[in-house]
Amino acid sequence: MTKFESxxxxxxxxxxxxxxxxxxxxxxxxxxxxxxxxxxxIEAGQGDSFETLRQAFREACPATAFDSSVTYLxxxxxxxxxxxxxxxxxxxxxxxxxxxxxxxxxxxxxDECFDLLRxxxxxxxxxxxxHALLLAGRLELEYLLALNFPRLSExxxxxxxxxxxxxxxxxxKINEQSGLYEIxxxxxxxxxxxxSEDDKRYLNDLVYSEISIVANLAPESFEISxxxxxxxxxxxxxxxxxxxxxxxxxxxxxxxxxxxxxWNTPPLFYLLTIEGVLESLRSIHNYAGMGYxxxxxxxxxxxxxxxxxxxxxTIYLYELFPSLDCGDFAASAALMETYKDTLYxxxxxxxxxxxxxxxxxxxxxxxxxxxxxxxxxxxxxIIFRGKTYYYLPLYRTIRIVNLMILYHLSDHELIxxxxxxxxxxxxxxxxxYKIERFMFHFLQKLLPAQAGKRLQLWHKYEPEIEAIRKxxxxxxxxxxxxxxxxxxxxxTAQPISTLMAAKAKH
Numbered sequence: 001m002t003k004f005e006s007x008x009x010x011x012x013x014x015x016x017x018x019x020x021x022x023x024x025x026x027x028x029x030x031x032x033x034x035x036x037x038x039x040x041x042i043e044a045g046q047g048d049s050f051e052t053l054r055q056a057f058r059e060a061c062p063a064t065a066f067d068s069s070v071t072y073l074x075x076x077x078x079x080x081x082x083x084x085x086x087x088x089x090x091x092x093x094x095x096x097x098x099x100x101x102x103x104x105x106x107x108x109x110x111d112e113c114f115d116l117l118r119x120x121x122x123x124x125x126x127x128x129x130x131h132a133l134l135l136a137g138r139l140e141l142e143y144l145l146a147l148n149f150p151r152l153s154e155x156x157x158x159x160x161x162x163x164x165x166x167x168x169x170x171x172x173k174i175n176e177q178s179g180l181y182e183i184x185x186x187x188x189x190x191x192x193x194x195x196s197e198d199d200k201r202y203l204n205d206l207v208y209s210e211i212s213i214v215a216n217l218a219p220e221s222f223e224i225s226x227x228x229x230x231x232x233x234x235x236x237x238x239x240x241x242x243x244x245x246x247x248x249x250x251x252x253x254x255x256x257x258x259x260x261x262x263w264n265t266p267p268l269f270y271l272l273t274i275e276g277v278l279e280s281l282r283s284i285h286n287y288a289g290m291g292y293x294x295x296x297x298x299x300x301x302x303x304x305x306x307x308x309x310x311x312x313x314t315i316y317l318y319e320l321f322p323s324l325d326c327g328d329f330a331a332s333a334a335l336m337e338t339y340k341d342t343l344y345x346x347x348x349x350x351x352x353x354x355x356x357x358x359x360x361x362x363x364x365x366x367x368x369x370x371x372x373x374x375x376x377x378x379x380x381x382i383i384f385r386g387k388t389y390y391y392l393p394l395y396r397t398i399r400i401v402n403l404m405i406l407y408h409l410s411d412h413e414l415i416x417x418x419x420x421x422x423x424x425x426x427x428x429x430x431x432x433y434k435i436e437r438f439m440f441h442f443l444q445k446l447l448p449a450q451a452g453k454r455l456q457l458w459h460k461y462e463p464e465i466e467a468i469r470k471x472x473x474x475x476x477x478x479x480x481x482x483x484x485x486x487x488x489x490x491x492t493a494q495p496i497s498t499l500m501a502a503k504a505k506h
Contacts, residue, residue, distance in 0.1 A: 002050075003067070003074060004054065004066075004070045006074065007073060007074045008050065011042045011043055011077070012042075012352060013351045013352065014081075015306040015349075016305055016306055017306075018077075018081055021084060026039075034061045034064040037060050037061055038057050038073055088265045089265055090123070090264070090265075091264060094124055094127070094129055094132040095135075098120055098132065098136055101113045101116040101120070102139070110143070110147065114143070117139060117140045120136040121136045121140070127261075128222050130167050130171050130223075133167050134171065137160065140160070144157075170221070173224065174224060176209075176213055177214075177231070180209055180210050180213070180231065181210075181231045181234070184203065184234055184235060184238075185234065187206075188238050200239050203235060203238065206231075210231050222259045226255060226256075229252035229255060232245075232248045233245045233280070234280065236248060242284060242286060242289075246289045249277050249281075249289070249293070253274070253293065253296055265302075267300060274296055274297055275318075277293050278290055278314075283479060285325070285504055287321070287322035290318055290322070293318075297311055306349050310351070312339075316339050319335060320332055320365075325504050326500060326501045326504040327497035327499070327504070329369045343358075344362075353394070355381075355382070356398065359381055359382050360382075360398050362378050363375040363378040363379045367401070368497065370408075372409050379398060379405065382398055383399065383402060397477060397480055397481070399418060400422075400435075400439050401481065403419070403439060403443055404443075404483075404486060407443060407447075419444040422436070422440060433476075434468050435468050435484070438468065438487075447490075454493075455491065458488065461487075465484050465487060485500050
């Protein structure tokens with residue numbers, strides 16, 4: 001990604017508060033700088049190609065160096081975003097105060113420096129921000145050494161060193177437990193859930209290690225308790241103990257509720273954690289268990305408007321999945337209508353990843369209700385701005401859905417063009433999804449060549465389809481939408497809603 005492309009992404013992902021602050025600061029200037037013109041062109045040209053935006057700036061400011069303006073504006077917006085985080089987030093604030101303490105020491109304002117470091121260490125301890133606690137404590141000892149330990153006894157020095165060592169031990173344990181959770185998630189993604197005792201034993205080393213870490217730490221540690229509940233719930237789901245996994249998720253939610261003083265503003269990590277819980281429940285089709293956590297998202301308050309919109313989108317999607325995953329497109333369409341004025345009207349304030357996800361699932365609703373032109377228009381919002389969304393893992397899936405829509409619109413020429421384009425993209429990918437390659441081959445060659453022999457075509461390729469369905473790696477795409485159900489529906493003349501409902505029960 002070039003610097004200019006990064007700048008475009010940065011501007012389009014800015015919150016309303018960030019945009020307002022930037023506009024206020026720009027309005028205070030006596031003359032309007034060229035970088036503000038560049039900002040206005042990018043903000044107003046959402047959806048335009050990078051070349052169009054670049055050309056528009058060169059026409060507006062022919063005497064200004066384009067690359068220099070891009071670099072300056074990018075750094076300016078990044079600095080401003082950081083300033084805003086310092087005002088809103090206590091963790092950013094602590095590190096900002098540590099930097100101020102360094103300045104105070106350099107200015108020989110030693111008492112003020114040590115007062116500020118003590119304030120940081122006190123707050124960091126209460127907020128369980130061990131990185132800030134370690135940094136402030138280490139800095140205090142370095143400054144005391146530089147001043148020859150003024151008014152400091154050896155016992156006091158040993159106490160300070162002991163506290164630092166305890167912080168280091170705690171950080172090491174958190175890092176070890178995070179590592180175990182990451183390995184567990186990786187194994188589940190690459191090998192799938194346990195189907196035998198041998199599969200369970202494959203995870204035993206992680207379970208024993210995780211238990212030993214938790215047993216040796218104080219139970220009041222929020223970070224350790226959080227990671228423990230995440231690990232336990234993922235492991236329990238992997239071995240098929242869904243009731244116990246759900247209990248662990250409830251305990252995780254209660255843990256967050258009991259430690260609201262540790263939440264950031266806005267509570268982004270809480271949102272990501274609950275979203276991870278909901279996605280895990282969706283992956284095992286435990287839709288009944290999702291209601292409790294959706295309600296927790298609805299209870300989030302006192303947040304900026306952009307964050308509220310992001311939360312609202314998450315709520316909508318996970319209220320949608322129980323009906324959409326089961327092929328109940330009528331219920332999905334009815335739910336979509338209830339969010340038209342609240343969510344869809346504010347869609348532009350979502351970040352690019354959320355916009356792409358919302359467009360995809362909206363398009364699938366229209367696809368399922370056979371409103372193919374509407375489905376195509378929604379996906380076109382993403383596809384026509386390809387470079388803005390190209391980096392997203394979801395982007396290729398969006399283009400495959402678009403191929404299905406184009407088939408129903410009888411645009412076979414565009415299907416051939418899109419298939420060739422996607423094949424070129426996959427040629428540089430070492431391990432693409434089998435379903436992607438099958439869909440290209442199916443739509444471009446198999447279906448047109450044997451349009452009158454669909455049932456025979458199904459019997460021929462049914463084993464390959466079943467192998468794809470059982471492949472753990474492929475399920476990462478099929479969880480978004482079951483493309484195999486669409487192929488089966490097309491070849492066997494069965495309603496796709498019936499097929500999807502049957503498969504969701506398994």
